[in-house]
Amino acid sequence: MSLSEQQKLNQQRFGKVAVLMGGDSAEREVSLASGHCVLSALIEQGVDAHPFDPSERAIHELLNEKFNRAFIILHGRGGEDGVIQGTLQQLKxxxxxxxxxxxxxxxxxxxxxxxxxxxxxxxxxxxVLDKQSFNASECEHILNDLGGSVMVKPSHEGSSIGMARASCADELASAVQQAFDYDETVLVETYIDGPEYTVAILNGQALPAIRMTSPNGFYDYDAKYKTDTTEYFCPSGLSLAQEQELARISLTAFEALSGRGWGRVDAMKHANGTFYLLESNTVPGMTKKSLVPMAAKQAGMSFGELVIKILEQSLDHADTRLG
Known part of the structure; x- marks a missing residue:
């Protein structure tokens, strides 16, 4: 099939597509960058795709303008937490x-x-620490319980926003208070000293794992979006057995959280060889330098092919999307 024939087929298959991007979360700028890359790729594939920012337009305009489906590329709260998903279900x-x-x-x-x-x-x-009941005098005890070095994370933020590492009581108290600026609930977890990996999930399959290294100490917001010093390795350097084990655990973890279609699972590898899972992302970054496109490329898939495979999910799940 020629490119023009494929483009015509895509236009017929998908109809008018809203690329939902931007939003009001702390990840708005990242979402806009991802959204514009997705939008351009869809248009190149012949899809009748249009940008739609829910922070600037009423969501019911999707019906007024007769959109047939939505490609969600909203990161963070309001877009990745079930809110927009529930709204779209109500709008059918x-x-x-x-x-x-x-x-x-x-x-x-x-x-x-x-x-x-x-x-x-x-x-x-x-x-788990709650903003209303947190007492800084607990920090020494928390550190001792969790091995002396911890990561502090707002419970409901992505892109490593509000995260910090702490190795003494004063650092922990400060990191927790900063995290409370983003969330009422904060997670403090044992710091895993080892390489960090991510596994992209696409239609029930794990794509090749990626290993990330950063001089920042951990893969924080600056390492993801602002510096050129972060290194990515895909293939990851894991043995075949380790790669398969990480893929298996990541798929199990994604499905345990009722993940569907596509996403990404992040993990650390302890010195003893055990993989510890960090979090699951249901709307990962989608710039051409993001991790999911990187893994897809290693699997032999272009960015355009990737966005079409993601968009195809909207054809298969038109009616039942509670999970």
Missing amino acids: IPYTGSGVMGSALAMDKVLSKLVWSARHIPTAEYR
Whole structure:
């Protein structure tokens, strides 16, 4: 089939597509960057795609303008937590990715931990702190319980926003207070000293793992989006057996949180060889330098092919998207 024939077929298959991007979350700028890359790729593939920013337009305009489906590329709250998914279901507009429950579970780091622990999926030891009841005098005890070095994370943020590492009581108290600027609930978990990996999930399959290294100490917001010093390795350098084990655990973890369609699971590898899962992302970054496109390229898939495969999910799940 020629390119023009494929483009015509895509236009017929998908109809008018809204690329939902931007939003009001702390990840707005990242979402806009991802959204414009997705939009350009869809148009190149012949899809009748248009940008739609829910922070600037009323969502019911999707109906008024007769959109047939939505490609969700909203990162963070309001877009990755089940809110927009539930709204689209009420409007009966098919969309990409996980449903209401899968989105909400993955967005909440504490609930993710509870589900994974119940399923015996390896994840670091942790404590949950509440803004209303937190007492800085607890920090020394928390550190001792969690091995002396910890990561502090707002429970409902992505892109490593509000995260910090702490190795003494004063550092922990300061990191927790900073995290409370973003969330009422904060997760403190044992720091895993080892290489970090991510596994992209696409239609029930794990793509090749990526290993990330950063001089920042961990893969934080600056390492992801602002510096040129972060290194990515794909192939990851794992043995075949380790690659298969990480893929298996990541798929199990994604599905345990009711993840559907596409996403990404992040993990650390302990010195003893055990993989500990960090979090699941149901709407990962989608710039051409992002991790999911990088893994797809290693699997022999172009960026254009990737966005079409994601958009195809809206054809298969038009009616039942609670999971």
